[in-house]
Amino acid sequence: MDNKEYSAGLTELRAVRDELKPLERELSQLQAKVGKLRDRRDEKIRELGGYAKATSDRIATAAGLGVIDIVALVPSLAPQGASEGPGEPPATETAAVDQLAAQAPAEPIKEMVASPTAEPQTAEPAGTVARLGAASTDTDSDLEVLAESEQASPAPAPAAAGAGEDERVLPSIPEGADGDRWFHAEPDLASKRPNFRQDARGMAFLDAAIGVLVWQGGTVRLDLGRASVAEILTAVYAVAPVAVERIYITAGDPWHQSSERHDFLKDAVAEWLNGPLPDDWTVESSRGKDRQAGHLVHPRNPVGRWQRGKDQHTEIRSVGEWFDPEGADPATVRAAFVELWKALRPNFEDVVLMGSPSQTGRDLWSRTIPAKAGAKWADGFPVMSQEIRGLLHATAGQGRTELIAPPRVPERVPGWFEVDRTFAYAKHTWASGVGVPQRITAARFAAMSEKEQTNALFAPSHWQVRVTIPKDWNHVGLLPAPAPGERSWHYPYEGGRTFTTWAGGAEVNLALRNPLRPWRIEILDGLLWESGDPLKSWSTKLQKAWRSLRAIAEMHGDDQQRQACRLASRAVRSILLYGIGTFAQRPRITTGSLELGTGGEVPELPDGARLTGITDTHVTWERNQGFARDQYAHPEWAAGVWSGARAALLSGSTSSKDPETGKPLKAGALHLPPGSVLAFRTDAIYSSAPVEWPYGGEPGDYLLKGRMTWEQTAPRTDEEFYYLQGLARQALEAEDM
Template sequence: MNTQTYTEGLAELRTLRDDIKKTAAALARLESQRDKTITALAAHDKAKAERIAPAAGLSIAVVVALAPQLAPHDMDTAAPAPAAAEQTPPAARPTTPAPDAPPPTPLQRPTDPATPRELPTLPQDTDTGRWFTPTSGLASQYPNFTQNAHPTVFLDASTGVLVHRDQTLRLDLGDRSAAAILTAVFHTVPPTIQRIYITAGAPWHRDADRYPYLRDAVAAWLNAPTPGWRIDTGRGRDRMAGHFVHARNPVARYQRENGDHHVEIRSAGEWFDLDATDTPGIVRDAFRLLWEELRRHFPDAVVLGSPSQTGRDLWTRTIPRRGKHADGFPVLSEELRGLLHATAGQGRNELLAPPRIPQQLPALIEYDRTFAYAKHTWKSPVGTPRRVTGKAFASMPAKEQHDALYGCGHWHIRVTVPDGWNHVGLLPAPAPGERAWHYPAEPGATFTTWAGGPEVHTALTNPLQPWKVEILDGILWEAGKPLDEWSKKLKETWTNLTTQAHFQGNPQQARAAHLASRAVRSILLYGIGSFAQRPRMVTGTTPRALERDVPSDAEIVGFDDELITWQKLTGFARDPNAHPEWAAAIWSSARAALLTQYHRDEDTYAGALHTPPGTVVAFRTDAVYLTQPQNWPYRHRPGDYLLKGHLSGPVSAPTSEEELLTLRDTGRQNLNSTPEEA
């Protein structure tokens, strides 16, 4: 870039800045007028929030916040369903979520942003048998059917290059609508094809500049007319009805109007991150290698549409058919599943700010835990849990208390940060906002929370200074190994593929092997997430002329001249493979390992607590960002800390996630790290 181009770019930025300010001001005026209109309409004696909400393009909760007199009588007591079905019958052009979709935000009344949310607790009455009784007639058992493969093609939607088996073709995709893609593909390939992976081009973003949010653009693309096709209503064991609206990786599901032909259009980005050099042929080879390596360890392996579907299907084929768990692994009661959903967070994401860190960092160094969750699957809770009250815990002998905290438990605790503490926080506490967590570290701070056994044990035995932890209540399981065989096979598959990627002489095949290894990581990562059975949103559309038909408990997520797009929580499915206790235990272990992790071979420790105070800049799921390099051992094993990025200082301390990610990417480029180990 020359000086003239740079100067012109600055001028363009100033123009954009001014336009953004004008647009923001205009938007604020419109929103103010909308709110005044809602307040005026609420004065009508027949006004109803469920009528006003779709007209305003808002959720009922927001309308009620503006006009409290419109609140339904049961709004203060009704709680959102703790989880949702994976498959729902079609209604008003429904869409259901992919199994590895990120958890949505449940509908709720707006809260004071300064007020931390309160976590649920176990019932205080003595009759808690219903909570601790497994769901009747529901258990994870070895499947009694053979999984069918789905013939697949790979399409670059920007160039029209299509790969079908060993053929490479170029298609005219027209306007890149779903209808144009289906027409072009099935004019070329047999009607037996059931899945189209988009490797590049993201056709669902083609009109993104016309919509305020990507989700709106995606929803419009999914719901556009497709002559000869209708939205899939589902069939078979692993079929899901309707489309799934996601800003980056949506799923379009169609079936022939006059036939039994079902097809999905999916993003290959569900499986791994692709770059501009990854052709459909390389992606095809990656899936082929993935299937071949999985077959070495899972003889009946089939690659399903998403990593989570594949991971859970592979796991079911490791369930023992004889021995202690021959009758399957029981599913917790709905009450305990809901409690775990509300009180067991996932990865730790925290950005520390000055004065806890310097304004100018001497460096920013990223250490990322390789294939981290695979490290924590060797022990998991099994069977029917029991309650351990605070009084019962206090009466236990010291060794029994130690064993309980080191075992498979989920604990309701009151925590006090010790005087003189000058390092990072150790335990998650509820923060304002749904499913938000922070990590108090100020000496003397006291808070009440829930945490898994690994984190509680770490807080009590950390290498710096023990924290005060009072057990208020708890859930304790027997320890077992329900995920061990599954995880070991996936780790062996991952090791084989990473080795191929490292030693393969052909660059394209090396890249395919690397992508396949990343897919194995996704299978385990999202497979674990699918056990959580988090609440799901059912998304649907309703014609603007029929806005009265929008469900009264739905949230409006988008609209255009023709359609209103809405979403709503649904209830628990009778899912035999719902085990949030497994996901919660793994997530807790992974968060604890970010703080301290023992390396037996080297007789040394790694993790944030083994760094000087004030050198931790951020945590991001499996990674920790520091201002000083560490001599932590790395043996290419799951859980090891890999030096992933190094950015020399001085570096201004990041103040947002966007700034952190920008610095992260620069640091990775500077280090020129090899992707095979990531």
């Protein structure tokens, strides 16, 4: 660069500065205005929510929000049937059904530790409360009913720091006829076996870092420039046929290329997705049985959808939706998808690999629905009312994510051990609730015999309970309780504390029959389903594919095929994991983007949408559209699997036998010394004490994934936790070399 170029560059920089400053001022003013309007809206919602006849659905419609948003602001309003969004979102938006909540890491909830304080009294369902003792921990005797009849009344009890006015109060089922109206199936809506076959889509696999593209027709190296959308589409379709409709990025993450200029990854992703397009290309606006329109702005696994003319459609997706490629080249990743299809084909005759594991999982499950005339559920599995689905959405959490920091554990711990349950969810799919549930009120439960009570708690069920922790309890918490913030959970552990929550039958049983000391459980209300096996055939077939791929990965003589089969086995796990998540049918979140005006003005957003990001050329937004009429909406199944997995994380059977008794050996956090558990991450336990549970390689068994046998500083933050996790995995890998 010479002096002339330098001077010209300074002139250009000043022009950019002068153009940027007014936009920044306008953005600041806009953000301030948006903040004030949101505060004003929320204040009005709380005011209206105090009206005795207020309903969340009417307020949601008036506010342009979803019912769940209203309940978060006014917890006293039970979910009264979330308003349905449009059946098909416009071309500029996309329903995020192929990015499950299960795919995003659960928000870590760190329990605060302080001296117990008085817990505020909260309103609870009135009526008779059945107080339950627990069966002896070494027998299978029935429950002992301690009080046949007692009026429900909240009692002050010790509470953890952080429990206060901001802690969420979970919704309850209304009393009397209002609550009875919740217990019905949606009319003309049931899960039925499809009568069509999915269309197969051509796939290509691209390493965006080095420009290597692999598809059925061969392997080529491309010049991608900066790997913008325009450069990728131009380069790929210069060599690949239009039949290639999915481009999986295996490495390079081009959507993060401007991340240093943004505070949030989603803004960088939105900027990349909305970049300039080649001539004749537009954002996709058509849809079919398995196609969606528009982009999905996800921070790590986005989906971009475009079309050229009316006939050519393409998606750019991350292979990270399926598995971590662990540095595998595009040819190996393609081989993994081939092996995945080959392993599924013997068990699912009409298998088609769709864009994501969640879509694939739901489609494969739908093809296991009974179709033979006269078979039970041959007419389809009924979908519950929106009220029950909304209640489960608000009260049934997913995997347990918890960091247990000092002073609950010592500042310095003697070691670090990570164990993870293999293919854990597969072990909790044998029995699920089917049909419309019965309501089991406190009075009805108290009137049951001890055997009926036991049977009810062991059946597929979901209970509103008041929990009292034993005064001398010195281990981890057992049951989830609402924490501040929507869909956030923590696990109270303080001896003597009483709290009210919702929990699945598996967790309630664990609290009553844990190997240390029973907790006191009072049944306030509950949902009880008929026990069936709607997921069993699907899960069994996926497990067969998983086992066959693992066996090939152990025995194959070719390194690439071994790695491909190993990756394919993880894809099977994703199909089951995220397939279960699709049943939860979270409220429908749509995202979209709009171009700024010619002068940089922010355009008017769609009704009910909120601004989520702004770039030099576009704004992004999202909108909660409530619950759609989805024939595959079965949150009762997802809730049951999640509850069983959380319970087994504390204590559950393994595939190994006790040599003395011949019974399955038990494993879980409660089988570790008090004060040794450092963290939970969905199916993983992190401990400062050595973990020596035998590993049989079956679903639910604990696999050692990280180990450091020397003293460590206990983590206090997520950053410190993940740093130690990485070190321990490297240390174990070094031991095995």
